[in-house]
Amino acid sequence: MIERRKLERWTKAETADQDEARDTQRAIRDELEEGRLEGVSDGLEFATYLQGSYRNTTMVYDSGDVDILVIRTDKYHADFSDTPETSAEHAPTQNPRQMFEEHAEGVYRTLQAQYGTRSVERGDKAIEVDSKDLPLGADVVPCLQYRRFWPRQSGNHMKGIVFWTAEGTKVVNFPRRHRIMGEQYNGWCAGNYKSTVRVLKNFRNTLVANGTIEKEDAPSYFVECLLSNVEVSTIAHGDIRDRIEGVFEELESAAEGGFPDYTVQHGMSPLFGEKSTQWNTDQAEEFVRAARTLYEED
Template sequence: MSFSENQLDTWSSQGSVTQSAATYQTVSNVLNDKDSPFWLKSFDTFLQGSYGNDTNIYADSDVDIVIRLTSIYYSDISDLPPLDKANYELSRSSAEYTLPKFKDEVTSWLTQKFGPGVKAGSKAIFIPGNGSRRDADVLPCAEHRHFLTFPANGGVKYYEGIVFWAKDGTKIVNYPKQHSANCTLKHQNTNTYFKRTVRIFKNMRNRMIDEGRLAGGVAPSYFIEGLLFNVPNQLFGSTYWKTVNNCIEYVSRADTSQFRCANGIHWLLRDGHPVCWSLQNFQTFMSALKKFWA
Protein backbone atom coordinates (compact mmCIF):
# COMPACT_ATOMS: atom_id res chain seq x y z
CA MET A 1 0.00 0.00 0.00
CA SER A 2 1.34 3.43 -0.91
CA PHE A 3 1.40 6.10 1.79
CA SER A 4 1.92 9.76 1.06
CA GLU A 5 4.12 11.97 3.20
CA ASN A 6 1.01 13.97 4.09
CA GLN A 7 -0.72 10.84 5.43
CA LEU A 8 2.31 9.91 7.51
CA ASP A 9 2.58 13.48 8.77
CA THR A 10 -1.03 13.31 9.94
CA TRP A 11 -0.38 10.00 11.70
CA SER A 12 2.70 11.45 13.40
CA SER A 13 0.64 14.08 15.23
CA GLN A 14 0.08 13.83 18.95
CA GLY A 15 -3.47 13.34 20.17
CA SER A 16 -5.24 15.66 22.57
CA VAL A 17 -3.38 16.28 25.82
CA THR A 18 -5.62 18.83 27.52
CA GLN A 19 -8.27 16.39 28.74
CA SER A 20 -5.71 13.74 29.69
CA ALA A 21 -3.73 16.28 31.71
CA ALA A 22 -6.91 17.37 33.48
CA THR A 23 -7.81 13.73 34.16
CA TYR A 24 -4.42 13.05 35.70
CA GLN A 25 -4.63 16.17 37.84
CA THR A 26 -8.10 15.27 39.12
CA VAL A 27 -7.19 11.68 39.99
CA SER A 28 -3.81 12.67 41.42
CA ASN A 29 -5.49 15.23 43.69
CA VAL A 30 -7.78 12.50 45.04
CA LEU A 31 -4.88 10.09 45.58
CA ASN A 32 -2.90 12.78 47.40
CA ASP A 33 -5.83 13.91 49.57
CA LYS A 34 -4.76 14.10 53.23
CA ASP A 35 -8.06 12.50 54.26
CA SER A 36 -7.27 9.23 52.45
CA PRO A 37 -6.66 6.14 54.62
CA PHE A 38 -3.13 5.81 53.19
CA TRP A 39 -2.14 9.47 53.52
CA LEU A 40 0.48 8.83 56.22
CA LYS A 41 2.27 6.28 54.04
CA SER A 42 5.03 7.34 51.67
CA PHE A 43 4.03 7.08 48.00
CA ASP A 44 4.31 8.89 44.70
CA THR A 45 2.05 9.23 41.67
CA PHE A 46 2.98 9.65 38.02
CA LEU A 47 1.74 9.03 34.50
CA GLN A 48 2.86 6.07 32.45
CA GLY A 49 1.85 4.69 29.06
CA SER A 50 1.17 6.72 25.92
CA TYR A 51 0.11 9.90 27.71
CA GLY A 52 3.06 9.71 30.08
CA ASN A 53 5.49 9.22 27.20
CA ASP A 54 3.89 11.73 24.77
CA THR A 55 3.27 9.01 22.18
CA ASN A 56 -0.53 9.21 22.39
CA ILE A 57 -2.57 9.35 19.21
CA TYR A 58 -6.16 10.52 18.73
CA ALA A 59 -7.53 6.99 19.18
CA ASP A 60 -5.96 6.59 22.64
CA SER A 61 -8.44 6.84 25.48
CA ASP A 62 -7.45 5.57 28.95
CA VAL A 63 -5.03 7.60 31.05
CA ASP A 64 -2.60 5.30 32.92
CA ILE A 65 -1.66 6.50 36.40
CA VAL A 66 0.77 4.84 38.79
CA ILE A 67 0.55 5.16 42.56
CA ARG A 68 3.72 3.62 43.97
CA LEU A 69 4.09 2.77 47.65
CA THR A 70 7.57 3.73 48.84
CA SER A 71 7.15 3.12 52.58
CA ILE A 72 8.35 -0.39 51.83
CA TYR A 73 10.13 -2.00 48.92
CA TYR A 74 10.37 -5.45 47.39
CA SER A 75 13.68 -6.68 46.10
CA ASP A 76 15.59 -8.98 43.77
CA ILE A 77 19.01 -10.05 45.05
CA SER A 78 19.64 -12.79 42.48
CA ASP A 79 22.58 -10.92 40.96
CA LEU A 80 24.37 -10.29 44.27
CA PRO A 81 27.46 -12.33 45.20
CA PRO A 82 27.22 -14.32 48.48
CA LEU A 83 28.86 -11.69 50.69
CA ASP A 84 26.59 -8.93 49.37
CA LYS A 85 23.56 -11.17 49.90
CA ALA A 86 24.61 -11.63 53.52
CA ASN A 87 24.96 -7.85 53.91
CA TYR A 88 21.50 -7.41 52.45
CA GLU A 89 19.92 -9.93 54.82
CA LEU A 90 21.47 -8.18 57.81
CA SER A 91 19.97 -4.86 56.71
CA ARG A 92 16.39 -6.06 56.22
CA SER A 93 13.59 -5.31 58.66
CA SER A 94 10.00 -6.58 58.67
CA ALA A 95 7.18 -4.32 57.51
CA GLU A 96 3.67 -4.38 58.92
CA TYR A 97 2.08 -2.52 56.01
CA THR A 98 1.80 -4.50 52.78
CA LEU A 99 1.07 -3.89 49.10
CA PRO A 100 -2.27 -5.83 49.21
CA LYS A 101 -3.41 -3.61 52.09
CA PHE A 102 -2.36 -0.54 50.11
CA LYS A 103 -4.27 -1.68 47.01
CA ASP A 104 -7.40 -2.35 49.07
CA GLU A 105 -7.25 1.11 50.62
CA VAL A 106 -6.64 2.82 47.27
CA THR A 107 -9.56 0.93 45.68
CA SER A 108 -11.90 1.81 48.56
CA TRP A 109 -10.87 5.47 48.48
CA LEU A 110 -11.30 5.81 44.71
CA THR A 111 -14.72 4.14 44.93
CA GLN A 112 -15.72 6.57 47.65
CA LYS A 113 -14.65 9.53 45.54
CA PHE A 114 -15.64 8.45 42.01
CA GLY A 115 -18.58 6.15 42.64
CA PRO A 116 -19.56 2.52 42.10
CA GLY A 117 -18.26 2.50 38.52
CA VAL A 118 -14.75 2.09 39.93
CA LYS A 119 -13.62 -1.50 39.40
CA ALA A 120 -10.47 -3.34 40.46
CA GLY A 121 -9.20 -5.33 37.49
CA SER A 122 -6.47 -7.93 37.12
CA LYS A 123 -3.76 -5.29 37.39
CA ALA A 124 -5.19 -1.79 37.66
CA ILE A 125 -8.22 0.00 39.09
CA PHE A 126 -10.55 1.38 36.41
CA ILE A 127 -12.17 4.80 36.90
CA PRO A 128 -14.87 5.62 34.34
CA GLY A 129 -14.70 9.04 32.74
CA ASN A 130 -17.35 11.68 32.51
CA GLY A 131 -17.91 14.73 30.34
CA SER A 132 -14.70 16.46 31.41
CA ARG A 133 -12.59 13.46 32.41
CA ARG A 134 -11.24 10.53 30.43
CA ASP A 135 -11.34 6.93 31.59
CA ALA A 136 -8.37 6.22 33.83
CA ASP A 137 -6.51 3.13 35.02
CA VAL A 138 -4.78 3.48 38.38
CA LEU A 139 -2.04 0.96 39.12
CA PRO A 140 -1.25 0.49 42.81
CA CYS A 141 2.24 -0.91 43.15
CA ALA A 142 5.29 -0.81 45.38
CA GLU A 143 8.87 0.23 44.91
CA HIS A 144 11.10 -2.55 43.60
CA ARG A 145 14.87 -2.68 43.84
CA HIS A 146 16.97 -5.03 41.70
CA PHE A 147 20.23 -4.95 43.60
CA LEU A 148 23.54 -4.93 41.73
CA THR A 149 25.83 -4.40 44.74
CA PHE A 150 25.31 -4.38 48.51
CA PRO A 151 28.63 -3.70 50.26
CA ALA A 152 28.74 -3.47 54.05
CA ASN A 153 29.92 0.15 54.08
CA GLY A 154 27.59 1.92 51.65
CA GLY A 155 27.71 2.29 47.90
CA VAL A 156 24.62 0.15 47.33
CA LYS A 157 23.57 0.06 43.66
CA TYR A 158 20.23 -1.08 42.26
CA TYR A 159 17.68 -0.59 39.50
CA GLU A 160 14.65 1.19 40.96
CA GLY A 161 11.30 0.15 39.54
CA ILE A 162 7.80 -0.94 40.42
CA VAL A 163 6.30 -4.30 41.37
CA PHE A 164 2.76 -5.65 41.60
CA TRP A 165 0.96 -8.95 41.39
CA ALA A 166 -1.85 -9.64 38.93
CA LYS A 167 -4.96 -11.42 40.21
CA ASP A 168 -3.67 -14.74 38.88
CA GLY A 169 -0.57 -14.39 41.07
CA THR A 170 1.82 -13.33 38.32
CA LYS A 171 4.55 -11.07 39.67
CA ILE A 172 5.30 -8.13 37.38
CA VAL A 173 8.36 -5.92 37.74
CA ASN A 174 8.85 -2.98 35.44
CA TYR A 175 10.74 0.28 35.10
CA PRO A 176 8.40 3.00 33.76
CA LYS A 177 10.57 5.95 34.73
CA GLN A 178 13.60 4.55 32.91
CA HIS A 179 11.35 3.77 29.94
CA SER A 180 10.09 7.35 29.83
CA ALA A 181 13.53 8.92 30.28
CA ASN A 182 15.08 6.72 27.58
CA CYS A 183 12.28 7.47 25.12
CA THR A 184 12.74 11.20 25.70
CA LEU A 185 16.50 10.94 25.15
CA LYS A 186 15.91 8.86 22.01
CA HIS A 187 13.49 11.53 20.77
CA GLN A 188 16.12 14.25 21.28
CA ASN A 189 18.85 12.20 19.62
CA THR A 190 16.72 11.57 16.50
CA ASN A 191 15.95 15.24 15.90
CA THR A 192 12.48 14.69 17.48
CA TYR A 193 11.55 11.92 15.04
CA PHE A 194 11.32 9.01 17.49
CA LYS A 195 8.01 9.75 19.22
CA ARG A 196 6.44 10.92 15.97
CA THR A 197 7.50 7.67 14.33
CA VAL A 198 6.00 5.68 17.23
CA ARG A 199 2.68 7.45 16.59
CA ILE A 200 2.85 6.55 12.89
CA PHE A 201 3.41 2.88 13.73
CA LYS A 202 0.54 2.96 16.25
CA ASN A 203 -1.79 4.45 13.66
CA MET A 204 -0.72 1.83 11.12
CA ARG A 205 -1.38 -0.89 13.69
CA ASN A 206 -4.86 0.51 14.32
CA ARG A 207 -5.59 0.71 10.59
CA MET A 208 -4.49 -2.93 10.18
CA ILE A 209 -6.82 -3.95 13.01
CA ASP A 210 -9.70 -2.01 11.46
CA GLU A 211 -9.09 -3.71 8.11
CA GLY A 212 -8.85 -7.18 9.62
CA ARG A 213 -5.15 -7.56 8.85
CA LEU A 214 -4.14 -7.86 12.51
CA ALA A 215 -5.90 -9.00 15.67
CA GLY A 216 -6.24 -6.61 18.57
CA GLY A 217 -3.81 -7.10 21.43
CA VAL A 218 -0.99 -8.48 19.26
CA ALA A 219 1.08 -5.27 19.25
CA PRO A 220 0.64 -3.16 22.41
CA SER A 221 1.98 0.38 22.26
CA TYR A 222 4.58 -0.40 24.92
CA PHE A 223 6.22 -2.99 22.67
CA ILE A 224 6.05 -0.76 19.60
CA GLU A 225 7.96 1.89 21.55
CA GLY A 226 10.46 -0.77 22.59
CA LEU A 227 10.86 -2.06 19.05
CA LEU A 228 11.63 1.37 17.58
CA PHE A 229 13.89 2.19 20.52
CA ASN A 230 16.31 -0.42 19.10
CA VAL A 231 16.53 1.20 15.67
CA PRO A 232 19.79 3.22 15.32
CA ASN A 233 19.36 6.97 15.63
CA GLN A 234 20.79 7.72 12.19
CA LEU A 235 17.93 5.84 10.52
CA PHE A 236 15.42 8.44 11.74
CA GLY A 237 14.95 11.73 9.92
CA SER A 238 14.83 13.28 6.45
CA THR A 239 11.22 12.25 5.69
CA TYR A 240 8.57 10.18 7.44
CA TRP A 241 8.38 7.73 4.55
CA LYS A 242 12.13 7.14 4.60
CA THR A 243 12.14 6.82 8.40
CA VAL A 244 9.35 4.24 8.47
CA ASN A 245 10.93 2.30 5.61
CA ASN A 246 14.32 2.38 7.34
CA CYS A 247 12.79 1.09 10.59
CA ILE A 248 10.98 -1.80 8.89
CA GLU A 249 14.04 -2.80 6.89
CA TYR A 250 16.35 -2.61 9.92
CA VAL A 251 14.10 -4.72 12.15
CA SER A 252 13.67 -7.26 9.33
CA ARG A 253 17.39 -7.94 9.10
CA ALA A 254 18.56 -7.31 12.69
CA ASP A 255 19.24 -9.88 15.41
CA THR A 256 16.07 -9.06 17.31
CA SER A 257 16.91 -11.56 20.06
CA GLN A 258 19.26 -8.89 21.42
CA PHE A 259 16.69 -6.09 21.44
CA ARG A 260 15.93 -4.52 24.81
CA CYS A 261 12.74 -2.87 26.01
CA ALA A 262 12.94 0.92 26.07
CA ASN A 263 13.76 0.75 29.80
CA GLY A 264 17.10 -0.77 28.77
CA ILE A 265 16.76 -3.56 31.35
CA HIS A 266 14.33 -6.20 30.10
CA TRP A 267 14.67 -8.17 26.89
CA LEU A 268 12.06 -7.07 24.36
CA LEU A 269 11.36 -10.48 22.80
CA ARG A 270 11.02 -13.51 25.05
CA ASP A 271 8.35 -16.13 25.54
CA GLY A 272 6.86 -16.78 28.95
CA HIS A 273 7.66 -13.40 30.50
CA PRO A 274 4.84 -10.94 31.32
CA VAL A 275 6.97 -7.88 30.49
CA CYS A 276 8.26 -9.22 27.14
CA TRP A 277 6.69 -9.43 23.70
CA SER A 278 6.04 -13.04 22.69
CA LEU A 279 7.89 -14.17 19.58
CA GLN A 280 4.68 -15.26 17.87
CA ASN A 281 2.96 -11.92 18.39
CA PHE A 282 6.05 -10.02 17.25
CA GLN A 283 6.37 -12.13 14.11
CA THR A 284 2.65 -11.81 13.39
CA PHE A 285 2.87 -8.02 13.70
CA MET A 286 5.94 -7.73 11.47
CA SER A 287 4.47 -10.00 8.80
CA ALA A 288 1.26 -7.96 8.69
CA LEU A 289 3.19 -4.67 8.78
CA LYS A 290 5.45 -5.54 5.84
CA LYS A 291 2.47 -6.56 3.71
CA PHE A 292 0.62 -3.39 4.74
CA TRP A 293 3.59 -1.18 3.95
CA ALA A 294 4.62 -2.82 0.69
Protein backbone atom coordinates in the same frame (compact mmCIF):
# COMPACT_ATOMS: atom_id res chain seq x y z
CA MET B 1 1.54 3.05 -1.34
CA ILE B 2 0.44 5.05 1.68
CA GLU B 3 0.40 8.79 1.08
CA ARG B 4 3.25 10.88 2.43
CA ARG B 5 0.83 13.39 3.95
CA LYS B 6 -0.80 10.61 5.97
CA LEU B 7 2.59 9.54 7.31
CA GLU B 8 3.35 13.16 8.21
CA ARG B 9 -0.02 13.49 9.94
CA TRP B 10 0.65 10.31 11.89
CA THR B 11 3.86 11.80 13.32
CA LYS B 12 1.89 14.45 15.24
CA ALA B 13 1.05 14.17 18.94
CA GLU B 14 -2.44 14.75 20.27
CA THR B 15 -1.43 17.62 22.57
CA ALA B 16 -4.96 18.38 23.76
CA ASP B 17 -5.26 14.83 25.01
CA GLN B 18 -2.01 15.22 26.93
CA ASP B 19 -3.43 18.19 28.81
CA GLU B 20 -6.54 16.17 29.64
CA ALA B 21 -4.35 13.28 30.79
CA ARG B 22 -2.53 15.52 33.27
CA ASP B 23 -5.83 16.92 34.50
CA THR B 24 -7.08 13.36 35.01
CA GLN B 25 -3.98 12.45 37.00
CA ARG B 26 -4.33 15.52 39.24
CA ALA B 27 -8.01 14.83 39.86
CA ILE B 28 -7.39 11.23 40.88
CA ARG B 29 -4.46 12.23 43.09
CA ASP B 30 -6.63 14.82 44.84
CA GLU B 31 -9.45 12.31 45.35
CA LEU B 32 -7.06 9.76 46.84
CA GLU B 33 -5.62 12.36 49.20
CA GLU B 34 -9.08 13.54 50.23
CA GLY B 35 -10.32 9.97 50.68
CA ARG B 36 -7.23 9.07 52.73
CA LEU B 37 -7.09 5.62 51.08
CA GLU B 38 -10.08 4.15 52.90
CA GLY B 39 -9.58 1.05 55.00
CA VAL B 40 -5.79 1.38 55.18
CA SER B 41 -3.74 1.73 58.37
CA ASP B 42 -2.34 5.12 59.32
CA GLY B 43 1.04 6.12 57.98
CA LEU B 44 0.71 4.92 54.41
CA GLU B 45 2.33 7.38 52.01
CA PHE B 46 1.88 7.47 48.26
CA ALA B 47 2.67 9.40 45.10
CA THR B 48 0.98 9.39 41.70
CA TYR B 49 2.87 9.19 38.42
CA LEU B 50 1.53 9.57 34.90
CA GLN B 51 3.01 6.87 32.67
CA GLY B 52 2.47 5.36 29.24
CA SER B 53 2.06 7.20 25.96
CA TYR B 54 0.64 10.38 27.55
CA ARG B 55 3.66 10.75 29.84
CA ASN B 56 6.14 9.85 27.12
CA THR B 57 4.41 12.06 24.49
CA THR B 58 3.98 9.14 22.10
CA MET B 59 0.17 9.29 22.19
CA VAL B 60 -1.89 9.16 19.01
CA TYR B 61 -5.56 9.69 18.23
CA ASP B 62 -7.74 7.44 20.40
CA SER B 63 -4.83 6.38 22.62
CA GLY B 64 -7.33 5.16 25.18
CA ASP B 65 -7.32 5.49 28.94
CA VAL B 66 -4.66 7.32 30.92
CA ASP B 67 -2.19 5.10 32.80
CA ILE B 68 -1.65 6.37 36.34
CA LEU B 69 0.62 4.75 38.93
CA VAL B 70 -0.23 5.10 42.61
CA ILE B 71 3.08 4.23 44.24
CA ARG B 72 3.24 3.34 47.92
CA THR B 73 6.31 5.26 49.08
CA ASP B 74 6.62 4.23 52.74
CA LYS B 75 7.59 0.66 51.73
CA TYR B 76 9.74 -0.90 49.04
CA HIS B 77 10.55 -4.31 47.58
CA ALA B 78 14.07 -5.11 46.36
CA ASP B 79 16.22 -7.37 44.22
CA PHE B 80 19.54 -8.27 45.86
CA SER B 81 20.38 -11.15 43.51
CA ASP B 82 23.62 -9.44 42.37
CA THR B 83 24.50 -8.03 45.79
CA PRO B 84 23.33 -10.37 48.57
CA GLU B 85 25.66 -8.72 51.07
CA THR B 86 23.87 -5.40 50.60
CA SER B 87 20.57 -6.76 51.92
CA ALA B 88 21.70 -6.39 55.54
CA GLU B 89 22.35 -2.67 55.06
CA HIS B 90 19.20 -1.82 53.07
CA ALA B 91 16.46 -3.99 54.45
CA PRO B 92 13.28 -3.78 52.35
CA THR B 93 9.74 -4.23 53.60
CA GLN B 94 8.74 -7.59 54.95
CA ASN B 95 5.84 -9.38 53.24
CA PRO B 96 5.80 -7.12 50.15
CA ARG B 97 2.84 -8.95 48.62
CA GLN B 98 0.77 -8.24 51.73
CA MET B 99 1.82 -4.59 51.69
CA PHE B 100 0.84 -4.35 48.05
CA GLU B 101 -2.56 -5.96 48.57
CA GLU B 102 -3.27 -3.61 51.46
CA HIS B 103 -2.35 -0.63 49.30
CA ALA B 104 -4.31 -1.85 46.25
CA GLU B 105 -7.43 -2.46 48.32
CA GLY B 106 -7.20 1.01 49.81
CA VAL B 107 -6.87 2.64 46.40
CA TYR B 108 -9.79 0.59 45.08
CA ARG B 109 -12.08 1.42 48.01
CA THR B 110 -11.22 5.11 47.88
CA LEU B 111 -11.88 5.41 44.15
CA GLN B 112 -15.19 3.62 44.58
CA ALA B 113 -16.15 5.99 47.40
CA GLN B 114 -15.16 9.05 45.37
CA TYR B 115 -16.50 8.08 41.92
CA GLY B 116 -19.13 5.45 42.69
CA THR B 117 -19.05 1.66 42.47
CA ARG B 118 -20.42 1.61 38.93
CA SER B 119 -17.58 3.79 37.67
CA VAL B 120 -14.74 1.78 39.22
CA GLU B 121 -13.80 -1.79 38.35
CA ARG B 122 -10.74 -3.77 39.42
CA GLY B 123 -9.13 -5.65 36.54
CA ASP B 124 -6.15 -7.99 36.29
CA LYS B 125 -3.49 -5.27 36.40
CA ALA B 126 -5.30 -1.98 36.88
CA ILE B 127 -8.30 -0.37 38.50
CA GLU B 128 -10.40 1.03 35.67
CA VAL B 129 -12.09 4.36 36.36
CA ASP B 130 -14.68 5.60 33.87
CA SER B 131 -16.47 8.64 35.24
CA LYS B 132 -18.05 11.74 33.69
CA ASP B 133 -16.24 13.69 36.40
CA LEU B 134 -12.89 12.95 34.73
CA PRO B 135 -11.61 14.36 31.41
CA LEU B 136 -10.44 10.90 30.32
CA GLY B 137 -10.89 7.34 31.52
CA ALA B 138 -8.05 6.06 33.68
CA ASP B 139 -6.26 2.78 34.35
CA VAL B 140 -4.98 3.20 37.90
CA VAL B 141 -2.16 0.84 38.90
CA PRO B 142 -1.38 0.54 42.63
CA CYS B 143 2.22 -0.52 43.20
CA LEU B 144 5.17 -0.52 45.58
CA GLN B 145 8.56 1.07 45.13
CA TYR B 146 11.12 -1.37 43.76
CA ARG B 147 14.90 -1.23 43.89
CA ARG B 148 17.35 -3.33 41.90
CA PHE B 149 20.74 -3.14 43.60
CA TRP B 150 23.96 -3.12 41.56
CA PRO B 151 27.30 -4.72 42.44
CA ARG B 152 29.38 -1.71 41.41
CA GLN B 153 28.87 0.20 44.65
CA SER B 154 27.23 -0.61 47.97
CA GLY B 155 23.72 0.83 48.05
CA ASN B 156 23.72 1.78 44.37
CA HIS B 157 20.36 0.83 42.85
CA MET B 158 17.87 1.44 40.06
CA LYS B 159 14.43 2.60 41.17
CA GLY B 160 11.30 1.06 39.71
CA ILE B 161 7.88 -0.28 40.65
CA VAL B 162 6.42 -3.68 41.43
CA PHE B 163 2.87 -5.02 41.62
CA TRP B 164 1.05 -8.33 41.42
CA THR B 165 -1.74 -9.15 38.98
CA ALA B 166 -5.04 -10.67 40.09
CA GLU B 167 -3.64 -14.06 39.03
CA GLY B 168 -0.56 -13.59 41.20
CA THR B 169 2.01 -12.70 38.52
CA LYS B 170 4.72 -10.39 39.80
CA VAL B 171 5.35 -7.44 37.48
CA VAL B 172 8.48 -5.28 37.75
CA ASN B 173 8.95 -2.18 35.62
CA PHE B 174 11.08 0.96 35.47
CA PRO B 175 8.80 3.73 34.14
CA ARG B 176 11.09 6.65 34.92
CA ARG B 177 14.04 4.99 33.24
CA HIS B 178 11.74 4.15 30.31
CA ARG B 179 10.91 7.83 29.93
CA ILE B 180 14.53 8.96 30.32
CA MET B 181 15.80 6.48 27.75
CA GLY B 182 13.05 7.55 25.33
CA GLU B 183 14.10 11.18 25.69
CA GLN B 184 17.74 10.24 25.21
CA TYR B 185 17.03 8.11 22.16
CA ASN B 186 14.89 10.88 20.69
CA GLY B 187 17.85 13.23 20.97
CA TRP B 188 20.21 10.74 19.33
CA CYS B 189 17.73 10.31 16.47
CA ALA B 190 17.56 14.03 15.65
CA GLY B 191 14.18 14.31 17.35
CA ASN B 192 12.59 11.67 15.10
CA TYR B 193 12.17 8.79 17.55
CA LYS B 194 8.90 9.74 19.25
CA SER B 195 7.27 10.86 16.01
CA THR B 196 8.24 7.53 14.42
CA VAL B 197 6.75 5.66 17.39
CA ARG B 198 3.50 7.50 16.70
CA VAL B 199 3.57 6.39 13.07
CA LEU B 200 3.97 2.72 14.07
CA LYS B 201 1.20 3.08 16.65
CA ASN B 202 -1.07 4.49 13.96
CA PHE B 203 -0.21 1.52 11.75
CA ARG B 204 -1.14 -0.74 14.65
CA ASN B 205 -4.43 1.05 15.37
CA THR B 206 -5.41 0.93 11.69
CA LEU B 207 -4.62 -2.79 11.49
CA VAL B 208 -6.73 -3.42 14.59
CA ALA B 209 -9.62 -1.34 13.20
CA ASN B 210 -9.42 -3.28 9.92
CA GLY B 211 -9.52 -6.60 11.77
CA THR B 212 -6.10 -7.57 10.40
CA ILE B 213 -4.58 -8.16 13.83
CA GLU B 214 -5.93 -8.43 17.37
CA LYS B 215 -5.29 -5.52 19.74
CA GLU B 216 -3.85 -7.77 22.45
CA ASP B 217 -1.36 -9.29 19.98
CA ALA B 218 0.44 -5.95 19.48
CA PRO B 219 0.18 -3.86 22.67
CA SER B 220 1.10 -0.20 22.28
CA TYR B 221 3.88 -0.55 24.88
CA PHE B 222 5.50 -3.43 22.99
CA VAL B 223 5.32 -1.54 19.68
CA GLU B 224 7.16 1.39 21.29
CA CYS B 225 9.78 -0.93 22.78
CA LEU B 226 10.23 -2.68 19.44
CA LEU B 227 11.20 0.57 17.77
CA SER B 228 13.66 1.45 20.55
CA ASN B 229 15.88 -1.38 19.24
CA VAL B 230 16.16 0.05 15.72
CA GLU B 231 19.46 1.67 14.77
CA VAL B 232 19.75 5.40 15.50
CA SER B 233 20.89 6.12 11.93
CA THR B 234 17.71 4.55 10.54
CA ILE B 235 15.35 6.68 12.63
CA ALA B 236 17.46 9.83 12.29
CA HIS B 237 16.77 9.90 8.55
CA GLY B 238 14.99 13.14 7.70
CA ASP B 239 12.74 11.91 4.90
CA ILE B 240 9.68 10.25 6.43
CA ARG B 241 9.20 7.69 3.64
CA ASP B 242 12.85 6.63 3.62
CA ARG B 243 12.77 6.45 7.41
CA ILE B 244 9.70 4.20 7.60
CA GLU B 245 10.96 1.93 4.83
CA GLY B 246 14.30 1.66 6.63
CA VAL B 247 12.52 0.74 9.87
CA PHE B 248 10.55 -2.00 8.10
CA GLU B 249 13.66 -3.41 6.45
CA GLU B 250 15.56 -3.52 9.73
CA LEU B 251 12.67 -5.10 11.65
CA GLU B 252 12.06 -7.68 8.91
CA SER B 253 15.72 -8.65 9.02
CA ALA B 254 15.64 -8.92 12.83
CA ALA B 255 12.47 -11.02 12.67
CA GLU B 256 14.29 -13.67 10.62
CA GLY B 257 16.54 -14.30 13.62
CA GLY B 258 13.79 -14.03 16.23
CA PHE B 259 14.62 -10.43 17.21
CA PRO B 260 17.85 -11.37 19.04
CA ASP B 261 18.85 -9.27 22.05
CA TYR B 262 15.82 -6.98 21.76
CA THR B 263 14.99 -5.33 25.09
CA VAL B 264 12.20 -3.13 26.39
CA GLN B 265 12.91 0.59 26.08
CA HIS B 266 14.47 0.95 29.54
CA GLY B 267 16.91 -1.84 28.68
CA MET B 268 16.47 -3.72 31.95
CA SER B 269 14.75 -6.84 30.61
CA PRO B 270 14.22 -8.75 27.33
CA LEU B 271 11.28 -7.69 25.17
CA PHE B 272 10.56 -11.24 23.99
CA GLY B 273 10.05 -14.41 25.97
CA GLU B 274 7.59 -16.80 27.55
CA LYS B 275 6.51 -14.63 30.47
CA SER B 276 3.11 -12.93 30.46
CA THR B 277 4.93 -9.59 30.60
CA GLN B 278 6.87 -10.31 27.38
CA TRP B 279 5.95 -10.26 23.69
CA ASN B 280 5.71 -13.30 21.45
CA THR B 281 8.07 -13.17 18.46
CA ASP B 282 5.43 -14.60 16.10
CA GLN B 283 3.00 -11.83 17.05
CA ALA B 284 5.67 -9.18 16.56
CA GLU B 285 6.64 -10.63 13.18
CA GLU B 286 2.98 -10.65 12.11
CA PHE B 287 2.61 -7.01 13.15
CA VAL B 288 5.65 -5.97 11.11
CA ARG B 289 4.45 -7.97 8.08
CA ALA B 290 0.93 -6.53 8.28
CA ALA B 291 2.22 -2.97 8.75
CA ARG B 292 4.49 -3.30 5.72
CA THR B 293 1.57 -4.62 3.63
CA LEU B 294 -0.64 -1.72 4.74
CA TYR B 295 2.14 0.72 3.86
CA GLU B 296 2.52 -0.70 0.37
CA GLU B 297 -1.15 -1.26 -0.47
CA ASP B 298 -3.05 1.55 1.24
